[in-house]
Amino acid sequence: MIPFVDLQTQYRSIRDDIRAAVDRVLDGGAYVLGPEVAAFEHEFAAYVETSFAVGVNSGTSALHLALLAAGVGPGDEVVTVPFTFVATVAAIRYTGARPVFVDIDPCTLTMDVTRVESVVTARTKAVIPVHLYGQPADMDPLMALARRRNLVVIEDAAQAHGARYKGRPVGSLGDFGCFSFYPGKNLGAYGEGGMIVTSDPEAAERLRLLRDWGAKEKYHHDMLGYNYRMEGLQGAILRVKLRHLDEWNARRRAAAGLYTLGLKNQPYGLPRTMSYAEPVFHIYAIRTNERDRLRQYLQAEGIHTGIHYPVPVHLQPGYADPAYPAGSVPHAEAAARQVLSLPLYPEITSGHIDTVADALARFAPTGEMAA
Structure with missing residues (x-):
C-alpha cells in the first residue's frame, strides 16, 4: 500500500527532539501562548523575511484576523478564487464582506491576476491570492494593481511554506501572509495552528489583540476579540519542525x-x-x-x-x-x-x-x- 501522506515516518525521524520540546512545555506550564510560541513567531518571521509573525490556532483564524486587521467589514468586497479550500472564502464571510470571484489560470491553477481589475469596484477592499498546492501566484502584477487601486493584499499561503516568488518568500509579498499548520501541511503541527505575518507594526499589534480577546492585559478588553491563541505545545513542536x-x-x-x-x-x-x-x-x-x-x-x-x-x-x-x-x-x-x-x-x-x-x-x- 502506498499512502497519500505518511506522518508517522516523519515523526520517527525527529521523535527525540519533539519529545524534548514537549517536555519543555509540560515542565514550564505555559500551555497557551508563552515563550515557545513567542520564539516560534520570531523564528518564522525571520524564515519568511517579515518583521512580525502572530501565532493563532488555525489557518482559518489567520485569514479572518488578517481581514479584520485590514479593516474589512460589512459592505466591503474581497476578490479571491473559488478553486481553493473553503476556509479562504469562509474567512471573508465571517467579516460580513462579500467574496468576489475571479477565475484561475488553467496552467498554474492559481489566480488569473489579469482578471482582477475588471471586478474591482468602489467597494473592493482586499484581494486574497491563493498559493494553491504550494505554487506561488503571480504576485508582481497583482501588487502593482493593488497599489494603484489602494487594495490590501492578503496572501493565502496555507499550502506554501517555503515557496518563493522571484526569490522572495511567499507571505512576505503582500500586506499580510497567512499560513496553516494543519498536520498534513509542509510545516505541520501535531494538532491545529496558524500564523499571520506582516511588516506593519501597527497591524501586528492589532493582530495580537484580536487573537486574545482584544486584551492588552488580562480582563481589560480594548476591542472585540477572539479566542484564537496558539497553544504552547504547537509552538514548541513547530520550532523543531521549522529547522527541517x-x-x-x-x-x-x-x-x-x-x-x-x-x-x-x-x-x-x-x-x-x-x-x-x-x-x-x-x-x-x-x-x-x-x-x-x-x-x-x-x-x-x-x-x-x-x-x-x-x-x-x-x-x-x-x-x-x-x-x-x-x-x-x-x-x-x-x-x-x-x-x-x-x-x-x-x-x-x-x-x-x-x-x-x-x-x-x-x-x-x-x-x-x-x-
Missing part, C-alpha cells in the same frame, strides 16, 4: 521531478512550474477527464490519492451566490472535475513513485490530456 522544512521541501521538489519525468509521455495534465516560481509541492495534482475512474483503479492497486478540490466554492450550497451560477468560472470548474492528487511527502521513495507512474501508464496508455 527546507530539507523536506527539497525532497518534495525532487519527488515532483520524478513524477514529472515518469509521466511526461502519458496522457495526463501535469503541474507546471512558472519561471517566477520556486514551488514546494504540497500537492502534486495531475489532470484527467477520467479522474473518478482513475482514482478507483489506483485504490484497487493499493495507491491512495486525494482530490483538492472536487467542488469549487461558488458551487457549494453553503456559499452559493446568484452572481456565480454553474459555468460562470469555467477554468475553476474544469479543474475541480479533473484534478487528482498523487502520493507525495518528503519520505516517499523513488520506488513508490515508479509504482504510481507504472499504474498510471497501465490505466491510460493512450488518449488526450485534460484541458
Whole structure:
C-alpha cells in the first residue's frame, strides 16, 4: 500500500527532539501562548523575511484576523478564487464582506491576476491570492494593481511554506501572509495552528489583540476579540519542525521531478512550474477527464490519492451566490472535475513513485490530456 501522506515516518525521524520540546512545555506550564510560541513567531518571521509573525490556532483564524486587521467589514468586497479550500472564502464571510470571484489560470491553477481589475469596484477592499498546492501566484502584477487601486493584499499561503516568488518568500509579498499548520501541511503541527505575518507594526499589534480577546492585559478588553491563541505545545513542536522544512521541501521538489519525468509521455495534465516560481509541492495534482475512474483503479492497486478540490466554492450550497451560477468560472470548474492528487511527502521513495507512474501508464496508455 502506498499512502497519500505518511506522518508517522516523519515523526520517527525527529521523535527525540519533539519529545524534548514537549517536555519543555509540560515542565514550564505555559500551555497557551508563552515563550515557545513567542520564539516560534520570531523564528518564522525571520524564515519568511517579515518583521512580525502572530501565532493563532488555525489557518482559518489567520485569514479572518488578517481581514479584520485590514479593516474589512460589512459592505466591503474581497476578490479571491473559488478553486481553493473553503476556509479562504469562509474567512471573508465571517467579516460580513462579500467574496468576489475571479477565475484561475488553467496552467498554474492559481489566480488569473489579469482578471482582477475588471471586478474591482468602489467597494473592493482586499484581494486574497491563493498559493494553491504550494505554487506561488503571480504576485508582481497583482501588487502593482493593488497599489494603484489602494487594495490590501492578503496572501493565502496555507499550502506554501517555503515557496518563493522571484526569490522572495511567499507571505512576505503582500500586506499580510497567512499560513496553516494543519498536520498534513509542509510545516505541520501535531494538532491545529496558524500564523499571520506582516511588516506593519501597527497591524501586528492589532493582530495580537484580536487573537486574545482584544486584551492588552488580562480582563481589560480594548476591542472585540477572539479566542484564537496558539497553544504552547504547537509552538514548541513547530520550532523543531521549522529547522527541517527546507530539507523536506527539497525532497518534495525532487519527488515532483520524478513524477514529472515518469509521466511526461502519458496522457495526463501535469503541474507546471512558472519561471517566477520556486514551488514546494504540497500537492502534486495531475489532470484527467477520467479522474473518478482513475482514482478507483489506483485504490484497487493499493495507491491512495486525494482530490483538492472536487467542488469549487461558488458551487457549494453553503456559499452559493446568484452572481456565480454553474459555468460562470469555467477554468475553476474544469479543474475541480479533473484534478487528482498523487502520493507525495518528503519520505516517499523513488520506488513508490515508479509504482504510481507504472499504474498510471497501465490505466491510460493512450488518449488526450485534460484541458
